[in-house]
Amino acid sequence: MVLGVSGGIAAYKSAEVVRLLRRAGARVQVVMTEAARRFIGEVTLQALSEQPVLTDMFDLGAESRMSHIQLAESADLLLIAPATADLIARLAAGMANDLLTTIALVTRAPLLLAPAMNVHMWQHPLTRANLERLRLCGRLHLVGPGEGSLACGDVGPGRLADPAVIVAAAAGLLEPKDLAGCRVLVTAGPTHEPLDPVRYLGNRSTGRMGFALAAAAAARGATVTLVAGPTDLVPPPGVEVVRVETAVEMEAAVVARYDGMSAIVMSAAVSDFRPAAVAPAKLKKEPLGESPSVRLVRNPDILAGLGRRRAAAGKGRRRGAAGRGPVLVGFAAETDHVVEEARRKLREKRCDIVVANDVTAAGAGFAAETNRVTILGPGDACEEVPLLGKDDVAHRVWDRVAALLCGPPVEGIA
Ligand code: C5P
Secondary structure, eight states: EEEEEEESGGGHHHHHHHHHHHHOOOOEEEETTTGGGGTOOOOHHHHTSSSOOOOOHHTTTTTTTTHHHHHHOOOOEEEEEEOOOOOOOHHHTTOOOSSHHHHHHHHOOEEEEEEEEOHHHHHSSHHHHHHHHHHHTEEEEEEEEEEEEOTTTOOOEEEEOOOOOOOOHHHHHHHHHTTTTTTEEEEEOOOOOSSSSSOEEESSOOOOHHHHHHHHHHHHOOEEEEEOOOOOOOOOOEEEEEOOSSHHHHHHHHHHOOOOSSSSEEOOOOOSSSEEEOOOSOOOSSSTTOOOOOEEEEEOOOHHHHHHHHHHTOSOTTTSSSSSSSEEEEEEESSSHHHHHHHHHHHHTTSEEEEEEESSSSSOOOSSSEOEEEEEOOOEEEEEOOOHHHHHHHHHHHHHHHHHHOOOOSSSSO
């Protein structure tokens, strides 16, 4: 994790935060602002964190110009303690004018701020607005400030939270590494089925759910392969990406990587049909008055194929164990009878879990940032998940998968 220290009188307490984090087993990279260096010695934080402290963007990259980006991407949490009013303002403005704010803008890790400032600064409408702005960007968490007498003589909210409280809040945000040692494959996005060199049959999937699943699995320590249909999304760092266009290509990519996978999560919206033939040249609208018709043929059902393959390999095994078949998770985008349809798919495709969503519901489905799903399986289990960000939905799915991977052998399913 990265611990940012900004320049306020409470910066001296960051030494205790580092000490407690190290005692809890965290690897801590301290990043100080220029102003913080006036309040606490770099040497103190370096000794306690057992890592060189970073301050200057331009010092970092003797060996690599991009190392601040790598540092931001590899962080599992960005904790800033103390977070001054100035730092919060710079974060809210999206500024990247020093190493700490640059890391904050790059990282996708949760941001935990422990504010500390004068009471009037804390209560100022601009500070409130800045925090609100940051909150809208998501992944913002606050610990404190506490109330009491402040260094400036005022009394009220503005004290840095107790270091032990800050460390407990940080621990609560760090993802469990319960998928460490697991190889998982996630499919994402739509498939495009070409009609001719310029046209295709597609669907409205954006790939967001699948990309969130891949990022969440990587954060939990898994080695992740993301098989992605056409999408503009930027893949999460550290994830192997295999780009495909059609269902047949997706099937080949998944089948080739099946062996050795602990879990396969099929969140892609695979086209059920494809044009029977792809015209070698663009279809013409002439002669006038004639409308061409397109004959469709069925695409392979990739998930059902994986379910059959796993069933053929034997029953009564621990899911995800080497050579015994991966945990299989399907998605079911439905418009009516959501749970019944999903339960049928769970049975027919022989998977362990089906994540069902009503794509017509507000805040759910293809283009939304959020999703409201029901997670069915294993067996009769049925969990209705409230409307959540797709990142959080992804973690709920991995919670289930992780429980299956650690649980007793599954008898008779498949
Ligand atoms: O049958 P339906 O398309 O609703 O099933 C959805 C689930 O099956 C998803 O997990 C999707 O990725 C998978 N699927 C597949 N191959 C298809 C169609 C769907 O693997 N041809």
